[in-house]
Structures are given as C-alpha cells and as structure tokens.
Amino acid sequence: MRTDTTERRDPRDAGRMKTGVSFAADLEFRSIGFRAAGRTILSDIDIRIHAGQILCLLGPSGSGKTSLLRIASGIERQTAGQIFIGGQEVAGPDRFVPPEQRGVGLMFQDFALFPHMTLVDNVRYGLRSLPREMQRETATAALRRVGLEHLAETYPHNLSGGEQQRVAMARALVPRPQVLLMDEPFSGLDSRLRDEMRSETVAILRETRATAVIVTHDAEEAMRLGDRIALLRAGRLVQYGTGRELYRQPADLFAASFFSEINVLPASVQGGTVVCPLGAVAASPRSDGTAMTVGLRLEGVRVSPDEGSVQARVVSRQFVGRSDLLSLAVDGFDRRIRARIRPGDLPDGVQEVFVSVDPQEAFVFEGSGGSA
Numbered sequence: 001m002r003t004d005t006t007e008r009r010d011p012r013d014a015g016r017m018k019t020g021v022s023f024a025a026d027l028e029f030r031s032i033g034f035r036a037a038g039r040t041i042l043s044d045i046d047i048r049i050h051a052g053q054i055l056c057l058l059g060p061s062g063s064g065k066t067s068l069l070r071i072a073s074g075i076e077r078q079t080a081g082q083i084f085i086g087g088q089e090v091a092g093p094d095r096f097v098p099p100e101q102r103g104v105g106l107m108f109q110d111f112a113l114f115p116h117m118t119l120v121d122n123v124r125y126g127l128r129s130l131p132r133e134m135q136r137e138t139a140t141a142a143l144r145r146v147g148l149e150h151l152a153e154t155y156p157h158n159l160s161g162g163e164q165q166r167v168a169m170a171r172a173l174v175p176r177p178q179v180l181l182m183d184e185p186f187s188g189l190d191s192r193l194r195d196e197m198r199s200e201t202v203a204i205l206r207e208t209r210a211t212a213v214i215v216t217h218d219a220e221e222a223m224r225l226g227d228r229i230a231l232l233r234a235g236r237l238v239q240y241g242t243g244r245e246l247y248r249q250p251a252d253l254f255a256a257s258f259f260s261e262i263n264v265l266p267a268s269v270q271g272g273t274v275v276c277p278l279g280a281v282a283a284s285p286r287s288d289g290t291a292m293t294v295g296l297r298l299e300g301v302r303v304s305p306d307e308g309s310v311q312a313r314v315v316s317r318q319f320v321g322r323s324d325l326l327s328l329a330v331d332g333f334d335r336r337i338r339a340r341i342r343p344g345d346l347p348d349g350v351q352e353v354f355v356s357v358d359p360q361e362a363f364v365f366e367g368s369g370g371s372a
C-alpha cells in the first residue's frame with residue numbers, strides 16, 4: 001500500500017520513539033532515483049553502510065546530498081529504488097514507512113532548536129512517548145553527555161553556536177535512533193569551533209554506536225569524519241569508499257580535484273610511458289599516441305634550481321604559512337603550472353628553475369576529458 005510523503009509533518013519528529021528500544025542499523029540506498037519539477041535530481045545511487053559506521057555524503061552545491069538525506073528520513077520520497085534500514089525496506093515502489101516510524105534522527109544545518117523551550121525541554125521533545133519523570137531524567141542525562149547539564153533551564157538564544165550544536169545533537173540522539181542524519185552540522189560554526197565539534201561529534205557517535213549520515217561539501221571534513229565517503233556530482237555517485245581510497249585513487253578528474261588542488265595537464269602515451277608537458281609520469285600499456293589527461297597535485301610539482309625534466313620560470317611566489325605557492329611558466333606550454341613547495345626548498349629570489357613530476361601525486365586518466 002502506498003502512503004503519501006509527509007511534507008506537512010514537523011521533521012523534528014522524525015526520531016521520536018521509545019527510548020532504548022533500537023540499536024544502530026545498516027542503511028542501504030538501492031538504485032535510488034529522484035525526479036522533481038520535471039528534473040532528474042538523483043539517479044542510480046547505490047550505497048550501503050554497516051551499523052555504527054559514519055557515512056559522509058560529499059559533493060558540490062546542488063549535487064543532491066540533502067535530497068538523499070531527506071529520502072533516507074522519509075521527508076522526501078524517491079521516484080525509483082528502495083531504502084533499507086536494518087534490512088527492512090522502509091521505502092520502495094510499494095512501501096513507504098513514515099519518518100516517525102523509521103527510527104531515524106535528524107539534525108539540521110541551523111540546529112532548529114525550539115526558541116521558546118528550555119534546553120531540557122528541547123531535548124525532552126523527542127521522548128514524548130515516555131512517562132514524564134523518565135523524560136526529564138533521560139533528557140538531563142543526554143545534556144550531561146554533551147557537557148551542558150548546567151544550562152538545562154536556559155533558552156537556546158543564550159547559547160553559543162557550539163553549545164546549540166551540542167543541544168541539537170543531544171536532542172537528535174536521545175530517542176536512540178537507529179540512524180542519525182545530519183545536514184551540514186558544522187557549517188554555522190567558526191573554524192576553531194568546527195574542529196572541536198567535529199571531534200566531539202565523532203566521539204559521541206562512537207559512544208552511542210549510532211549509524212550516521214553526514215552531509216558536507218568539505219572533502220577534508222568528510223575524510224576526518226567518515227568511515228565511508230560517497231562523492232556525488234549532479235545527482236550521480238562518482239565514487240564510494242574510504243577517505244584514503246578517494247584521496248589516493250580518485251575515480252576521475254572531478255574526484256581528484258575535489259580532494260586537492262590539481263594542475264590538469266594534457267598528455268599522451270609515448271613508447272609505453274605517459275608524457276605530459278612536465279615530463280614522464282607513469283608507464284602505460286596503451287598504444288602510442290593515445291590521448292591522456294594528468295591531474296597533478298600542487299605538491300606533486302617538484303621545483304629545483306638545478307635539476308628536473310623541463311625548464312621553467314617563477315612568475316609569482318606567495319607565502320601562505322607552511323608552504324609557498326608558485327606560479328610557473330614552462331617552456332613550450334601556454335598554461336601556468338601551480339606548485340606548492342616548502343619555503344626552504346627554493347632559495348628566495350630564484351627565477352629560473354627546473355621542474356618535474358612526483359609520480360605519487362599524479363593521476364592519469366585516459367582521454368582528453370579526464371574520466372576514469
């Protein structure tokens with residue numbers, strides 16, 4: 001039987017259930033597609049995470065991260081495919097479990113605390129099915145866990161951003177959802193606080209053994225937080241794996257450039273070797289003349305005053321703290337090459353240099369477009 005999507009419900013209700021009855025669960029997106037307003041927003045998304053794992057949905061603005069999160073929660077309904085939580089289908093062509101029965105907790109970008117309620121009442125909100133005394137006790141314990149018990153009777157507007165984040169986290173976790181869904185939970189915090197809250201959030205998620213999905217557009221954040229990362233682009237899954245896999249073996253040029261700044265260089269196969277304007281990069285079994293593209297991390301451009309594959313001139317040099325950023329003009333290549341070097345690696349004032357490629361920092365893709 002079909003049940004309509006539940007846009008009129010208050011999504012803050014999504015995690016409401018009896019405390020203590022649920023445990024972390026596997027979460028699976030199977031062939032998810034989503035069309036809205038005549039557009040394809042998501043297609044063919046297959047992701048599965050195990051109970052207790054943290055999945056980061058990573059991608060640029062508009063890639064479909066929030067849509068996928070909303071589909072997992074039941075606020076939105078996919079137009080193709082199925083969602084499984086703990087092995088049970090919660091959404092599919094013939095089945096739709098509403099948000100409040102899915103055992104999911106939701107945490108929003110702006111934390112969405114109720115301004116007219118004290119902190120303890122905000123946290124209690126998810127526990128309305130429990131007896132009153134238990135609600136208070138459990139909510140207070142949850143505030144204690146995030147270090148805010150002493151502020152239980154204050155109102156959200158008295159709190160700093162980090163404190164609000166912690167209350168939102170306590171509120172989302174207190175009903176012990178099987179899966180916690182978090183939409184850019186750190187984006188409203190300044191960078192120092194963001195670091196602190198990231199570590200704290202992981203600690204709390206591990207402690208409660210919650211399965212979590214975190215939306216972010218920051219690759220470093222995804223690597224810090226996620227056991228697995230799903231990289232999306234224009235509604236498609238570009239790559240799924242650990243942070244290390246995505247960083248070290250990006251599926252295509254887009255994935256490579258999402259994880260670090262890169263130079264994109266045209267290349268071709270010559271005598272079993274991929275050769276770009278900075279020299280030889282890697283061996284290749286492909287036939288001579290095959291067009292290739294090299295993605296070279298800025299750290300992968302070796303710069304030396306006296307040795308390297310090709311000659312270059314330093315066009316600009318910027319001090320940016322732990323490294324210097326160089327812009328280089330390479331003989332016979334009309335685009336500037338960017339490099340990031342340790343300040344001591346090249347004496348100040350040196351203009352004529354040699355450059356070569358560190359093969360460890362270079363990614364080779366077939367074709368001139370750079371796909372895998």
Ligand SMILES: Nc1ncnc2c1ncn2[C@@H]1O[C@H](COP(=O)(O)OP(=O)(O)OP(=O)(O)O)[C@@H](O)[C@H]1O
Pocket residue numbers: 036037041059060061062063064065066067068217
């Ligand atoms: N119900 C809908 N109706 C029409 N368009 C929608 C709907 N939901 C999402 N979209 C569109 O789908 C695209 C993906 O949106 P989504 O919010 O999922 O992306 P995102 O990756 O989370 O982006 P951001 O990082 O900017 O939040 C956007 O272009 C958005 O406008």
